[in-house]
Structures are given as structure tokens and as C-alpha cells.
Amino acid sequence: MKKVNIGGVPEHFNLAWYLTLKNGEYKEENINLRWHDYHGGTGAMCKALREKEIDIAVILTEGIIKDIIAGNPSKIVQTFVESPLIWGIHVAAKSNYTKIADLKGTKAAISRYGSGSHLMAYINAENNDWNQEKDLDFEVIKNLDGAVEGLTNGDADYFLWEKFTTKPLVDDGTFRSVGNCPSPWPCFVIAVREDFIASDEATLKTILEIINNTTADFKHIPSIDKTIANRYEQQLEDVQEWLSLTEWSQELIDKETINEVQNKLLKLDIIPHKVDYNQLIYTL
Structure with missing residues (x-):
């Protein structure tokens, strides 16, 4: 059985991964997919990809683009969540x-x-x-x-x-x-280490087929709002609002969006220069 390590934030966006793992869908295809929670978010996952702790990351678009330009040997293979991430701006209650x-x-x-x-x-x-x-x-x-x-x-x-x-x-x-x-763009993409793509492209395609089958119908899973509310300790009305705002994707991020992200990051002096679309993505 092929062992594959994947990382993501322990948030409701990634419940589809948990459901497919719980159902044993990867093992049916002789894949031992091991999920790793990254409470530290994008920066922690970029480090994990570089150090080969994980093969795949479900990661923020702007963060992985910045890190690939900075030398992370990974590629974006798909958009995971098409809708923007709504970042709340918080202060201490007092x-x-x-x-x-x-x-x-x-x-x-x-x-x-x-x-x-x-x-x-x-x-x-x-x-x-x-x-x-x-x-x-x-x-x-x-x-x-x-x-x-x-x-x-x-x-x-x-x-x-x-x-x-x-x-x-x-x-x-x-x-x-x-x-x-x-965020001014689709929030989450799936990024994969280049050496894993080179050696295990067929395995990667199978993993994506499984997760995409679930995200395509995610909102229609019976009582999915109650499942999310219970698992992530959220109010049902908040979950229902989130579901109404969130759209998953099964497609590769397009050139125009990549260009938009790079333009913004360059303007803010977060990246030193822009790179060609094909340096950031891999078409399966």
C-alpha cells in the first residue's frame, strides 16, 4: 500500500478529506493517505513541504505562491476552494x-x-x-x-x-x-512536492478524483450543516452562512488568477519578482 502524507488546517474547509478517509476510500485504491493537522497554518505547511514531512498540502493560494517563488520545490495542481477566504479582524474583548x-x-x-x-x-x-x-x-x-x-x-x-x-x-x-x-482570490489550492509528482502522478490523480467526487456534492450531504456545527463547535446558523458563501473547485487555478495574486504580492513587496505561470502550476 502506497503511503502518502497530506497536511491542512483543522478547519471545516477540510471536512471532505476527513469524510473520505473515514469511509476508507483511499485504502480501497491501495493508498494509505495520512492526514496531518497544521495548527500553524500556511507557514508551517510550507516548511513541511520543503522538509518532505508531507507530500501534499491544502494551503492558502497567496502563501504557497510566495513560497514557491522563494524556492519551495512544489507545484499547485488544483484549486480546492474557489470562493475567497473571509478573514475576521479581531481584538481582545476588553x-x-x-x-x-x-x-x-x-x-x-x-x-x-x-x-x-x-x-x-x-x-x-x-x-x-x-x-x-x-x-x-x-x-x-x-x-x-x-x-x-x-x-x-x-x-x-x-x-x-x-x-x-x-x-x-x-x-x-x-x-x-x-x-x-x-481575500481577493480563491482561498485554498492543493500543492504537491515536485518529486512526488514525478514519481507518483497516478497516485495523485486517484487521490484528487476521490476528494473531487466528495466536494462536488459536499453541500448536498444529508445534515452536513449539523455535522460541521458539532465537529467544529460552531453555531448552526454560522455554519449555514459559511456553506452559503463557500464554493469548492475541481479545476486547476487559471493563469489570470495567478497573475492577479502575483501582481498584488509584488505591489506589497511580499515577493521580489513575478514568475511564469508554469513555474507555479502543474497540469495533471
């Missing part, structure tokens, strides 16, 4: 900050440099016409638990993380939401 404008020049908590929370802080700054050199400052907090500690202790002032994942922390009075910052 913070004096009440709106996004109040956060200008304060310190953003980020999971690590190069992570989604880091890159989206730049997008938020641009959206609000801030000076990215003067008005942005960062505190590395590793993960969501670190953000709770950092904001509560005053080590950082605000934190960008997926809105629905952090909603329970808003509901219980740990965080307060001051606004949202949607």
Missing part, C-alpha cells in the same frame, strides 16, 4: 479598539512570517490606505491559541484569522470582531 481605523500603527499578531495572517495584514493595510512601513508591526504568535494569549496579554493588538473558525471565540467573549477582510 480592547479599546472598536473599528479597523483604530488599528492603524498598532501591532498585528501573525502565526509566522510568510503566513496567511501575515500576508493578509498587508492586504488589510492596503485596503485602508495605510503606510505599510509605518503603520504595520508584527508579533509572531504561532497559532490560534497563541493569538488568544497574545491579544489577552497585550503582546499584540489585533489578529486576522478565518472568520468562522474564530466565531466561537467571539461568542464566548475572548475576542471581539471589528471587521472583515476577504
Whole structure:
């Protein structure tokens, strides 16, 4: 049986992977797919791909594009979630900050440099016409638990993380939401190490066929909203809103979208230069 390691965030976006694993669909194809949760998000997964801890990552589009340009020997093989990620902008419940404008020049908590929370802080700054050199400052907090500690202790002032994942922390009075910052492109892609593609392309195709069959009909799975609410400890109405906003994809990310992401990252000085579309993607 072929062993394959895959990584992703432990969030509702990836429930389809859990369901297909639970159903034994990969083992039926003689594939031992092992899922690894990355609480540290994109930056942690980029590191795991580079160090060959995982073969495949379900990862934020802007984060993996940045890291491939920086030398990560991986390729994007498919869009996973077509819709934008809605990043909630959070402060500690007892913070004096009440709106996004109040956060200008304060310190953003980020999971690590190069992570989604880091890159989206730049997008938020641009959206609000801030000076990215003067008005942005960062505190590395590793993960969501670190953000709770950092904001509560005053080590950082605000934190960008997926809105629905952090909603329970808003509901219980740990965080307060001051606004949202949607990503300007499809949020999650599937990235694979180049050496794995070269040696196991047939295995990869089988894995994608299985997951795509599930995501294509994901919203029609009976009581899927209740399943998500229970598994991720969320309010049913929040899950239903999230499902209404979220669209999965079974297609390769297009050249226009890749160009749009690179233009934005270059403008924000997050990447040193743009690269050709074919340096970032692989067509199966």
C-alpha cells in the first residue's frame, strides 16, 4: 500500500478529506493517505513541504505562491476552494479598539512570517490606505491559541484569522470582531512536492478524483450543516452562512488568477519578482 502524507488546517474547509478517509476510500485504491493537522497554518505547511514531512498540502493560494517563488520545490495542481477566504479582524474583548481605523500603527499578531495572517495584514493595510512601513508591526504568535494569549496579554493588538473558525471565540467573549477582510482570490489550492509528482502522478490523480467526487456534492450531504456545527463547535446558523458563501473547485487555478495574486504580492513587496505561470502550476 502506497503511503502518502497530506497536511491542512483543522478547519471545516477540510471536512471532505476527513469524510473520505473515514469511509476508507483511499485504502480501497491501495493508498494509505495520512492526514496531518497544521495548527500553524500556511507557514508551517510550507516548511513541511520543503522538509518532505508531507507530500501534499491544502494551503492558502497567496502563501504557497510566495513560497514557491522563494524556492519551495512544489507545484499547485488544483484549486480546492474557489470562493475567497473571509478573514475576521479581531481584538481582545476588553480592547479599546472598536473599528479597523483604530488599528492603524498598532501591532498585528501573525502565526509566522510568510503566513496567511501575515500576508493578509498587508492586504488589510492596503485596503485602508495605510503606510505599510509605518503603520504595520508584527508579533509572531504561532497559532490560534497563541493569538488568544497574545491579544489577552497585550503582546499584540489585533489578529486576522478565518472568520468562522474564530466565531466561537467571539461568542464566548475572548475576542471581539471589528471587521472583515476577504481575500481577493480563491482561498485554498492543493500543492504537491515536485518529486512526488514525478514519481507518483497516478497516485495523485486517484487521490484528487476521490476528494473531487466528495466536494462536488459536499453541500448536498444529508445534515452536513449539523455535522460541521458539532465537529467544529460552531453555531448552526454560522455554519449555514459559511456553506452559503463557500464554493469548492475541481479545476486547476487559471493563469489570470495567478497573475492577479502575483501582481498584488509584488505591489506589497511580499515577493521580489513575478514568475511564469508554469513555474507555479502543474497540469495533471
